[in-house]
Amino acid sequence: MTMEIAGAGALLTILRDGRARTRAELMELTGLARSTVSQRLDALLDQQWIIPADDAISSGGRPAAAFTFNAGARVVLAADLGATHARLAVTDLTTQVLAEHSEDVAIADGPERVLDWLVTAFHRLLAESGHTLDQVCGTGIGLPGPVEHETGRPVNPPIMPGWDGFDVPARLGPRLGVPILVDNDVNIMALGEHWAASPEVEHLIFVKVGTGIGSGIITEHRLHRGAQGAAGDIGHICVPSAAHVVCRCGNTGCLEAIAGGGALAAQLDVANGREVVRLVRAGDARAIQLIRQAGRDLGDVLASLVNFFNPGVIIIGGDMADAGEHLLAGVREVVYRRSLPLATQHLNIRSRQLGDRAGVIGASVLMIEHILSPGTVDLSVASG
Amino acid sequence: MTMEIAGAGALLTILRDGRARTRAELMELTGLARSTVSQRLDALLDQQWIIPADDAISSGGRPAAAFTFNAGARVVLAADLGATHARLAVTDLTTQVLAEHSEDVAIADGPERVLDWLVTAFHRLLAESGHTLDQVCGTGIGLPGPVEHETGRPVNPPIMPGWDGFDVPARLGPRLGVPILVDNDVNIMALGEHWAASPEVEHLIFVKVGTGIGSGIITEHRLHRGAQGAAGDIGHICVPSAAHVVCRCGNTGCLEAIAGGGALAAQLDVANGREVVRLVRAGDARAIQLIRQAGRDLGDVLASLVNFFNPGVIIIGGDMADAGEHLLAGVREVVYRRSLPLATQHLNIRSRQLGDRAGVIGASVLMIEHILSPGTVDLSVASG
Numbered sequence: 076m077t078m079e080i081a082g083a084g085a086l087l088t089i090l091r092d093g094r095a096r097t098r099a100e101l102m103e104l105t106g107l108a109r110s111t112v113s114q115r116l117d118a119l120l121d122q123q124w125i126i127p128a129d130d131a132i133s134s135g136g137r138p139a140a141a142f143t144f145n146a147g148a149r150v151v152l153a154a155d156l157g158a159t160h161a162r163l164a165v166t167d168l169t170t171q172v173l174a175e176h177s178e179d180v181a182i183a184d185g186p187e188r189v190l191d192w193l194v195t196a197f198h199r200l201l202a203e204s205g206h207t208l209d210q211v212c213g214t215g216i217g218l219p220g221p222v223e224h225e226t227g228r229p230v231n232p233p234i235m236p237g238w239d240g241f242d243v244p245a246r247l248g249p250r251l252g253v254p255i256l257v258d259n260d261v262n263i264m265a266l267g268e269h270w271a272a273s274p275e276v277e278h279l280i281f282v283k284v285g286t287g288i289g290s291g292i293i294t295e296h297r298l299h300r301g302a303q304g305a306a307g308d309i310g311h312i313c314v315p316s317a318a319h320v321v322c323r324c325g326n327t328g329c330l331e332a333i334a335g336g337g338a339l340a341a342q343l344d345v346a347n348g349r350e351v352v353r354l355v356r357a358g359d360a361r362a363i364q365l366i367r368q369a370g371r372d373l374g375d376v377l378a379s380l381v382n383f384f385n386p387g388v389i390i391i392g393g394d395m396a397d398a399g400e401h402l403l404a405g406v407r408e409v410v411y412r413r414s415l416p417l418a419t420q421h422l423n424i425r426s427r428q429l430g431d432r433a434g435v436i437g438a439s440v441l442m443i444e445h446i447l448s449p450g451t452v453d454l455s456v457a458s459g
Numbered sequence: 460m461t462m463e464i465a466g467a468g469a470l471l472t473i474l475r476d477g478r479a480r481t482r483a484e485l486m487e488l489t490g491l492a493r494s495t496v497s498q499r500l501d502a503l504l505d506q507q508w509i510i511p512a513d514d515a516i517s518s519g520g521r522p523a524a525a526f527t528f529n530a531g532a533r534v535v536l537a538a539d540l541g542a543t544h545a546r547l548a549v550t551d552l553t554t555q556v557l558a559e560h561s562e563d564v565a566i567a568d569g570p571e572r573v574l575d576w577l578v579t580a581f582h583r584l585l586a587e588s589g590h591t592l593d594q595v596c597g598t599g600i601g602l603p604g605p606v607e608h609e610t611g612r613p614v615n616p617p618i619m620p621g622w623d624g625f626d627v628p629a630r631l632g633p634r635l636g637v638p639i640l641v642d643n644d645v646n647i648m649a650l651g652e653h654w655a656a657s658p659e660v661e662h663l664i665f666v667k668v669g670t671g672i673g674s675g676i677i678t679e680h681r682l683h684r685g686a687q688g689a690a691g692d693i694g695h696i697c698v699p700s701a702a703h704v705v706c707r708c709g710n711t712g713c714l715e716a717i718a719g720g721g722a723l724a725a726q727l728d729v730a731n732g733r734e735v736v737r738l739v740r741a742g743d744a745r746a747i748q749l750i751r752q753a754g755r756d757l758g759d760v761l762a763s764l765v766n767f768f769n770p771g772v773i774i775i776g777g778d779m780a781d782a783g784e785h786l787l788a789g790v791r792e793v794v795y796r797r798s799l800p801l802a803t804q805h806l807n808i809r810s811r812q813l814g815d816r817a818g819v820i821g822a823s824v825l826m827i828e829h830i831l832s833p834g835t836v837d838l839s840v841a842s843g
Contacts, residue, residue, distance in 0.1 A: 106491065106495070107490065107491075107492075108491075108492040108495070111490070111492070221801055230801060231800075231801060276686075277686065278683075278685055278686050278690075290767070292767075292768075294678055294683055295679075295681075297679075299662075299678055299768070300769075301662055301768060301769025301770070301802070302660075302661065302662050302769050302770060302771035302802075302805065302806070303769055303801050303802060303804060303805065304769070305766075305769040305799060305801040305802040306662075306767065306768055306769035307767065307769075308766050308767070308769075308799055308801075308802070309763075309766060309767055311766055311799055312762075312763040312766050312767070313759070313762070313763065313797060315699040318699075324799070326797065375697070376763070378696075378697070379693075379696040379697065379760070379763055379764075380763075380764075380767055382689075382692050382693060382695055382696050383674070383676075383690065383691065383692070383693055383696070383764055383767070383768075384676075384683070384685060384690055384767070384768075385684075385685025385686050385687055385688070385689040385690035385691075385692075386685070386686060387686035413697055413710065415689060415692055415695055415708070416615075417605055417614060417615060417687050417689040417692075418685070418686075418687060418689040418690075418692070420687060421686065421687065422686070
């Protein structure tokens with residue numbers, strides 16, 4: 076039974092690129108017997124994961140029936156929950172957004188209140204998009220703290236009181252009736268940007284510069300979460316120019332204590348990072364000077380990581396990325412000066428392309444990759 | 460034809476764990492048809508990649524024939540070429556060393572002389588081990604500089620005059636008649652230590668502290684080479700305490716310019732890193748103080764990398780590792796103070812376990828992983 080399911084997954088993995096293929100092509104590509112391929116195609120057709128292609132392929136004799144992936148077969152519920160703001164989406168199986176919603180929600184209200192709100196909001200959004208719960212194949216969720224991805228539980232999240240160890244899938248699963256995957260918000264943003272804007276890049280670092288600073292790492296096209304799921308936490312790397320500053324983590328000299336949106340806002344006597352961005356855009360010389368220096372400090376850290384990790388692309392995202400070229404210029408200045416020439420030869424350092432949507436797109440990617448990976452397609456669940 | 464070969468690889472990938480399995484078990488594990496499994500088993504038996512298992516498995520009826528991996532089916536030639544010293548080995552398909560040789564060879568003599576010597580030395584060692592060239596399935600080679608792994612060509616190697624862009628496989632291939640894989644020496648050491656001493660660890664950083672400093676990165680049990688094959692070059696990461704020192708790379712403040720064996724030797728007025736280790740072991744207080752500080756400087760860099768990469772294990776290797784606990788103590792002191800608690804909670808920082816053999820074992824692993832991976836088993840080559 077397990078092999079049956081895995082085999083169907085292998086066919087879907089091939090077909091999901093959108094190209095139509097005949098039975099014979101699928102036999103050749105998988106090495107599976109004709110009877111096995113037929114059996115699995117029937118199951119996939121039955122549940123509408125695939126549909127007959129209009130353009131049957133002719134190879135001399137009578138035209139052979141061809142099959143193609145049905146991106147509308149199921150929908151995905153995606154959520155990007157930040158410290159004070161939530162963004163939700165319903166997407167198809169190519170991450171195309173069918174409906175979306177965005178609202179101020181305080182993560183500090185605790186898991187019960189926030190997740191109850193989430194279930195209600197998902198139901199409303201699903202109805203808006205014209206879909207029903209039995210068309211949903213899964214839910215991807217990003218949270219603003221470290222998450223043990225295998226269990227979906229936050230691990231000592233510093234800005235999420237009440238969430239430590241909370242079993243998010245156990246709370247949501249019974250009320251949505253679909254698989255739930257949870258990850259760190261910066262990880263899902265990295266997934267979203269990689270999927271939508273740089274799918275050809277094997278190794279990538281996505282940096283979120285918001286109130287704090289964090290990063291998401293893609294290697295061989297997949298998220299690198301590390302041994303404890305803590306990978307990417309670059310906000311607490313020590314930078315020499317911050318040696319005198321005490322960070323909220325209890326250490327001194329952390330990158331985010333000097334270059335995060337919160338640190339810059341404090342220096343400019345404004346409320347938050349968004350106000351800093353507003354000043355920069357208004358041409359305030361002191362704000363521009365500070366954001367450029369923040370770019371250099373970030374560049375100091377990234378220069379080391381470029382030597383170590385040798386990424387093909389670095390993407391600067393988060394609210395502070397809206398400050399534009401000033402931040403990016405500081406980063407580039409230091410990375411190109413400090414990193415090894417071989418590692419920077421083809422390195423591309425750029426701003427995010429998806430804007431605020433990176434998180435929900437990434438949460439959708441998280442679930443789609445899971446659902447369509449060869450080992451995990453579960454036809455019995457998918458049949459609703 | 461390609462699928463035939465890939466299918467045989469899938470069987471080998473399953474059988475290489477050493478457990479015997481029946482035809483029925485292999486059908487179940489691969490999802491392949493009985494006729495396909497039989498055909499591929501015949502090909503593998505014919506070429507002795509597998510052998511009938513003594514302990515045929517009985518499941519009620521008559522005992523079913525079982526098959527097991529033949530670790531002695533082929534041998535691997537492995538070489539770890541350092542700046543001034545070369546180490547060679549003939550291994551079986553479980554990396555067990557069947558014969559080895561070690562000799563002073565200057566990499567600066569250039570590729571023609573060094574590789575000609577290598578061919579002669581391999582032939583001699585192979586004869587010593589009682590094998591012939593048609594039993595060799597491939598050659599793995601480590602070189603002391605950046606290597607473009609796909610082509611086996613060194614890329615701007617700083618201490619290898621004449622080697623830049625040299626086509627190593629093209630020189631060796633025709634004279635050995637087997638596939639040649641080339642990689643950076645620190646990468647193969649990381650592979651060797653991972654394979655032999657920490658095979659269960661998913662994410663690992665191996666640090667070579669010799670004259671210079673470099674690292675090899677394992678993620679999801681595989682080498683991370685990065686976008687240009689330059690990953691792991693941590694010797695040129697900037698450390699605050701080295702800001703005044705000019706490095707051979709042309710930058711200032713590089714880690715290896717202050718903590719490498721060459722830098723320590725210069726401060727102690729001795730010839731090289733090995734002399735430094737000798738002084739440390741003899742109890743020289745100044746040498747001990749210096750090596751401990753070198754550990755702290757290395758720890759400064761590793762603390763950042765732990766936050767970023769979240770490895771399960773850090774292994775300290777290279778000649779300077781022979782200085783023992785003093786170096787390690789300095790590293791641990793800073794990493795456990797500076798890195799995030801979540802990332803260091805289960806982090807193991809230890810000395811190398813394979814000693815000088817890590818390189819040749821890793822070069823052998825490099826080739827075995829290639830030969831036995833599902834997509835690349837090439838029965839036509841393997842048949843000799």
